[in-house]
Amino acid sequence: MTITEPTTGAVPDLDAARAALRSRLLDDGVLVDLGSPGLYGRTGVFERVYAAVDAAGVRSQADLGADVLRFPPVETLTAFERTDYIASFPDLAASVSAFTGDDRTHRALLAARERGDRWEDFLEPADLMLTPAVCHPVYGLVGDTVPQSGRTFDIVGDSFRREPSLDPMRLQAFHMHEFVVIGTPEDARAHRDGRIPGMRALLESFGLAIDVVPANDPFFGRVGQILARNQVEQSLKFEFVTPVYGPDHAATAISSANLHEDHFGTAFGIRTPDGEVAHSACVAFGLERITIALFAAHGTDPDAWPETVRAALAL
Amino acid sequence: MTITEPTTGAVPDLDAARAALRSRLLDDGVLVDLGSPGLYGRTGVFERVYAAVDAAGVRSQADLGADVLRFPPVETLTAFERTDYIASFPDLAASVSAFTGDDRTHRALLAARERGDRWEDFLEPADLMLTPAVCHPVYGLVGDTVPQSGRTFDIVGDSFRREPSLDPMRLQAFHMHEFVVIGTPEDARAHRDGRIPGMRALLESFGLAIDVVPANDPFFGRVGQILARNQVEQSLKFEFVTPVYGPDHAATAISSANLHEDHFGTAFGIRTPDGEVAHSACVAFGLERITIALFAAHGTDPDAWPETVRAALAL
Numbered sequence: 001m002t003i004t005e006p007t008t009g010a011v012p013d014l015d016a017a018r019a020a021l022r023s024r025l026l027d028d029g030v031l032v033d034l035g036s037p038g039l040y041g042r043t044g045v046f047e048r049v050y051a052a053v054d055a056a057g058v059r060s061q062a063d064l065g066a067d068v069l070r071f072p073p074v075e076t077l078t079a080f081e082r083t084d085y086i087a088s089f090p091d092l093a094a095s096v097s098a099f100t101g102d103d104r105t106h107r108a109l110l111a112a113r114e115r116g117d118r119w120e121d122f123l124e125p126a127d128l129m130l131t132p133a134v135c136h137p138v139y140g141l142v143g144d145t146v147p148q149s150g151r152t153f154d155i156v157g158d159s160f161r162r163e164p165s166l167d168p169m170r171l172q173a174f175h176m177h178e179f180v181v182i183g184t185p186e187d188a189r190a191h192r193d194g195r196i197p198g199m200r201a202l203l204e205s206f207g208l209a210i211d212v213v214p215a216n217d218p219f220f221g222r223v224g225q226i227l228a229r230n231q232v233e234q235s236l237k238f239e240f241v242t243p244v245y246g247p248d249h250a251a252t253a254i255s256s257a258n259l260h261e262d263h264f265g266t267a268f269g270i271r272t273p274d275g276e277v278a279h280s281a282c283v284a285f286g287l288e289r290i291t292i293a294l295f296a297a298h299g300t301d302p303d304a305w306p307e308t309v310r311a312a313l314a315l
Numbered sequence: 316m317t318i319t320e321p322t323t324g325a326v327p328d329l330d331a332a333r334a335a336l337r338s339r340l341l342d343d344g345v346l347v348d349l350g351s352p353g354l355y356g357r358t359g360v361f362e363r364v365y366a367a368v369d370a371a372g373v374r375s376q377a378d379l380g381a382d383v384l385r386f387p388p389v390e391t392l393t394a395f396e397r398t399d400y401i402a403s404f405p406d407l408a409a410s411v412s413a414f415t416g417d418d419r420t421h422r423a424l425l426a427a428r429e430r431g432d433r434w435e436d437f438l439e440p441a442d443l444m445l446t447p448a449v450c451h452p453v454y455g456l457v458g459d460t461v462p463q464s465g466r467t468f469d470i471v472g473d474s475f476r477r478e479p480s481l482d483p484m485r486l487q488a489f490h491m492h493e494f495v496v497i498g499t500p501e502d503a504r505a506h507r508d509g510r511i512p513g514m515r516a517l518l519e520s521f522g523l524a525i526d527v528v529p530a531n532d533p534f535f536g537r538v539g540q541i542l543a544r545n546q547v548e549q550s551l552k553f554e555f556v557t558p559v560y561g562p563d564h565a566a567t568a569i570s571s572a573n574l575h576e577d578h579f580g581t582a583f584g585i586r587t588p589d590g591e592v593a594h595s596a597c598v599a600f601g602l603e604r605i606t607i608a609l610f611a612a613h614g615t616d617p618d619a620w621p622e623t624v625r626a627a628l629a630l
Contacts, residue, residue: 032384032456035391036443041452044383068359069347072488073388073445073473076350086434090414090421095435096445097412098477099405103536106405119401120410120440125433126477128351130389130411137356141347158388158473162413162441173387221418 017245018167021296025168028300037164038172049302050291052313053206054156054177057285060202061179061195064152071137071157073130073173079140080129082267088219088227092161094130097123130160135178135282139268142182148273150183152191168292169244169252178284182265184272188279192238192259195283199240199255205312207305208242208293211251215239215258236261244296254289258282332560333482336611340483343615352479353487364617365606367628368521369471369492372600375517376494376510379467386452386472388445388488394455395444397582403534403542407476409445412438445475450493450597454583457497463588465498467506483607484559484567493599497580499587503594507553507574510598514555514570520627522620523557523608526566530554530573551576559611569604573597 025031032041042050074096080086086093099122101109109122131137134157142151155178163170181191196212203210215237219227231237237258241251258281264270265278272278294313298305302315309315340346347356357365389411395401401408414437416424424437446452449472457466470493478485496506511527518525530552534542546552552573556566573596579585580593587593609628613620617630624630 034387034452035393035455039387039389039391039443041456042385047383047385068362070357070362071349072354072486074354074475074488076354078350086428087425090416090424093414093438094441094443095412095438096477097410097435097440099408101405106536109405110402113401118440120412123408123410125412125435126409128354128409137349140350141356160389162411171387173389221421 012246012248014245014249017249022166022168024300025292025295030295030300031168036172037166038170040171045300045302046291049294049315050287052315053285053290053294054287056202056313057177058154060198061154064179066152066154066179068154069138071131071134071155073158073160074128075131075137077127077129079137082140083136084267085132088224089132090220092132092163094160094162096126096128096130098126099123131157132159132161134159134176135180138180139264139270142270144269145271145273146182146278148184150181150187153180155180169289171288175287176284177287178282180280180282182270182278182280184276185279188281189259192257192281192283196238196257199257199283203240203255203290206290206294207309208297211241212238213241215253215256242293244293252289252293254286254293256284258284327561327563329560329564332564337481337483339615340607340610345610345615346483351487352481353485355486360615360617361606364609364630365602367630368600368605368609369602371517371628372492373469375513376469379494381467381469381494383469384453386446386449386470388473388475389443390446390452392442392444394452397455398451399582400447403539404447405535407447407478409475409477411441411443411445413441414438446472447474447476449474449491450495453495454579454585457585459584460586460588461497461593465496465502468495470495484604486603490602491599492602493597495595495597497585497593497595499591500594503596504574507572507596507598511553511572514572514598518555518570518605521605521609522624523612526556527553528556530568530571557608559608567604567608569601569608571599573599
């Protein structure tokens with residue numbers, strides 16, 4: 001028999017706090033458990049808040065005059081390869097396989113299934129990946145030269161990252177609403193830096209305590225530790241974090257502002273008319289994370305939220 | 316050298332008609348080619364019409380008082396298995412694989428990639444499938460008994476079917492807005508039959524010529540031919556079809572009304588309070604198909620569409 005030490009004193013256990021929020025969201029009918037950690041159905045009350053968050057985010061970036069693009073949950077292997085994602089985040093990547101066999105192979109598959117064997121081995125890689133970051137497909141679409149004034153995109157799509165978790169702030173399938181600039185180094189940096197104050201003010205208007213901090217992405221493995229250190233030192237990516245689980249635990253990122261410098265310009269062969277490699281930057285609202293942070297902060301009944309919060313969300 | 320017979324006389328070639336529509340949608344900036352047949356980015360004008368179609372569909376079913384559920388693009392293998400989809404439509408199914416290795420395995424993956432070898436074999440099945448029909452997850456969520464008055468759901472989510480095609484009416488990744496009833500045999504049949512006239516009238520109000528015909532789903536293989544014949548003979552599923560490619564070609568389904576009888580009730584162990592196996596039925600708007608049918612019928616500039624159509628769509 002294992003004896004578990006009681007949690008000591010004042011700091012509540014983080015896993016317990018996550019489990020408590022998850023239970024509240026499930027019990028109060030905000031989310032529905034789909035049987036895999038971090039995979040949920042969303043109910044009407046979730047959708048109502050989610051739509052309000054998204055609409056407020058869009059209003060706040062309307063002055064960009066961005067070109068709207070919406071992407072499906074999968075991208076081609078070719079596009080995925082050019083982002084080099086499998087080098088940095090292999091553990092989050094997810095590939096798609098499909099059945100290409102004939103009637104006879106299908107019978108063999110069904111026989112294996114009947115025996116209780118795994119039948120996925122009868123499927124073959126389909127040259128498709130689940131999209132891990134919804135701005136990825138855009139870099140392959142702008143051609144080899146962007147105008148000197150750059151291109152600006154308003155992008156939403158399904159993202160998928162294979163990180164099963166009981167923390168309701170960490171989903172496997174989620175949506176980011178991204179506003180991407182591809183242009184000169186100055187324009188890219190100005191986009192990332194210029195949008196931060198307004199995004200912070202918007203999130204604060206939702207009644208959330210916000211800090212803006214350098215991001216620390218979970219790069220994989222030993223090489224990844226160097227990449228992660230570089231990312232922090234170069235201060236390329238900032239995250240808008242809020243203390244979902246209280247002041248004793250690390251705050252959770254709910255939005256971000258990311259300067260890619262020439263990463264995608266080089267990978268996708270994009271230049272500005274003066275012949276320089278294009279730079280890019282992206283600001284992104286994490287739609288599910290903001291929505292769930294709101295339920296965590298204000299409770300599961302939006303009609304009972306503070307009037308100022310409901311006004312900011314036009315709820 | 317191959318000599319191609321010229322297409323004879325009055326009937327235009329169907330593939331040519333499909334290619335012409337696809338080119339028009341791409342050239343006029345409605346869709347964006349993502350490099351895999353049937354996988355597109357959607358632009359602002361597409362999204363504007365798509366949102367209007369969806370909103371009109373929702374308004375037309377508002378009297379159902381349905382419970383809202385939204386689902387992610389993946390479902391658990393467990394839920395997928397219970398629908399028996401792999402038996403009927405293996406060629407449309409798509410499974411998800413992920414990387415579970417360590418730093419050393421990752422180096423081996425990257426070395427294989429460097430050599431130009433396929434690296435997907437380093438990934439393992441993740442017990443997740445891309446959802447082929449967005450109502451599937453709901454049957455696992457209602458417990459073993461539904462009330463005598465039944466349950467009614469309003470469901471949207473990403474669907475994926477692995478059928479690459481240059482026909483813009485046939486996408487790999489798409490959305491259906493489904494209205495599902497789970498209850499007595501009488502309620503399920505009444506739902507399917509009772510909704511058909513209103514759906515037909517709605518689609519006709521969009522300026523589309525509509526026929527309602529028995530569905531003929533592409534069941535796989537030799538056993539599938541029997542299933543397909545049964546489906547037509549039993550008249551369980553009807554489709555709302557419109558002649559996207561003119562009167563000389565088969566019309567294309569853009570919505571459906573489907574009586575499952577006890578298929579899902581038996582598979583998921585759902586009963587009504589009187590102890591009978593629950594029946595289910597589903598009516599579904601094919602959101603991308605209706606949207607593209609509208610562009611095909613009225614042109615790629617919604618501001619120039621007939622006033623009656625714009626009014627019906629509240630555009």
